[in-house]
Amino acid sequence: MRLNQYSAFGLCILVLIVGVALALYYPWLWFVPVIAGALVLLGVVDLIQPQHSIRRNYPVLGHVRWLAEMVRPEIRQYLIEADQEAAPFSRNQRSLVYARAKREGSERSFGTQMDVYSVGYDFMGHSIRPAPAADPATFRILIGGDQCAQPYLGSVFNISAMSFGSLSANAIRALNKGAAMGGFAHDTGEGGYSPYHRENGGDIIWELGSGYFGCRTETGAFDPERFAAQAANPQIKMIEIKLSQGAKPGHGGILPAQKVSAEIAATRGVPMGQDCVSPASHSAFSTPLQMMEFIARLRELSGGKPVGFKLCIGQPWEFMGIVKAMLA
Ligand SMILES: Cc1cc2nc3c(=O)[nH]c(=O)nc-3n(C[C@H](O)[C@H](O)[C@H](O)COP(=O)(O)O)c2cc1C
Incomplete structure (x- = not known):
């Protein structure tokens, strides 16, 4: 002492x-x-x-410690953090997005503050005869083969899956408006197709996770009738089955009960006042071949829309099993 x-x-x-x-x-x-x-x-x-x-x-x-902890994030962000530092976005990247959102000039004069010799720095190879940039309006890729009655001409830029529930109504509105303006597809994430996805009419990829939100029975199993009724909506261009995602290495997921508002409950088709759980694995299939059959079934139920899947590869042999099933 x-x-x-x-x-x-x-x-x-x-x-x-x-x-x-x-x-x-x-x-x-x-x-x-x-x-x-x-x-x-x-x-x-x-x-x-x-x-x-x-x-x-x-x-x-001793209270000074709590005071210091309270202001630590602000002190780091405003005084200590370098312009290129911080995940997921650096201060420079954020300022660029803010400038573009406010329609301020976002062009930067030539020169860089980046360390171009650092490991992992990406750059474009120089050409003495650069090709003209493709017209964004026509630079699109056809998704869906012969088996799809409604293939989709997709942009190469799209909006990654982020659920209503993990994002607010306004964030969903903004992303979907961006999708409509840019001609992109907006992935719903596993949290279902909400009224906020519909307001601005941007193209939708409807993602189904293991909770089958928006097309589930009361016990949480896949409900083909509810799926077909919703998938017929012309705003929904493609379907995506989510097997897993990088940010959830333990698979599955949970939206705590206190976050399950009336709107989220209605969109997902789950009760309020309970944790909303995405089980660790799908109940509609358990082997790669069954998964291919499920994909074909969704394609049929949706009236021939392309159906894809998203996964995170932990074991290469698991993915090889899926590839073999695709060939079969
Ligand atoms: C707020 C938030 C919610 C997400 N929700 C989902 C989801 O519902 N389904 C999904 O497949 N991925 C979800 N993701 C993962 C993203 O789709 C994406 O795979 C991940 O962020 C990695 O991409 P990035 O490096 O561009 O961020 C979510 C990510 C974030 C940040």
């Missing part, structure tokens, strides 16, 4: 005594003993409370 650990507390007691004496002669200094008294009281509470060893060992002073 070192003497100085009580120094802040001791100083408060000293200021309290001096403050009381001063306030007796100069009444306008009343606030000095009041503040010092409050800090002494805080120190006493710190000393007798049994939960936090830091407060007990460093009465009064």
Whole structure:
């Protein structure tokens, strides 16, 4: 035990005594003993409370730690973080997005602040005869072969799956509006096709996770009738089965009960007041061949829309099993 650990507390007691004496002669200094008294009281509470060893060992002073922790993110972000640092987006990337969103000039003059010699730095190979850039309106890829009655001419830029529930209504509206403006497809994520996906009419990829949100029975199994009714919507261009995603290495997922609002419950077809769970695996199929049959079934039920799948590869042999099933 070192003497100085009580120094802040001791100083408060000293200021309290001096403050009381001063306030007796100069009444306008009343606030000095009041503040010092409050800090002494805080120190006493710190000393007798049994939960936090830091407060007990460093009465009064120990609170500085929580204060510092509170402002740590802001201090790092505004004062310490470099322009190219931070995940998932650096300050430079964010400023570019803000500038474009406000329709401010987003062109940058020639030159870079990046370390172009760092490992993993991507660059374009130089050409003395650059080809003209493709027209974004016609630079599209046909998705869906002979088996698809409704193939989709997709952009190479699309909006990755992020569920309504993990994102707010306004975020979904904004992404879908962006999809409509840019001619992209907006993936719903596994959280279902919500009213906010419909407002701006951007193309939709409807993702089905293991919870079959939006097309599930009461017990959580896949419901072909509900699927067919929703998949017939012309805004839905393609279907995606989600096997797994990188951000959820343990598979499955959970939306805690307190986040399951009435709208989320209606979109997903789940009850309110309960955790909304995506099981670890699909119940509609369990082998690669069954998965191919399920894909064919979804294609048929959707009226011939392309059906794909998203997965995260942990074991290469698992993926080879899927490839063999695709060939079969
Ligand atoms: C907020 C949020 C929600 C997500 N929800 C889903 C989801 O419902 N289904 C899915 O397949 N992936 C989901 N993802 C994963 C993304 O689709 C994507 O695979 C992941 O973010 C990696 O891509 P990135 O490096 O471009 O971010 C989500 C990601 C985020 C950030």
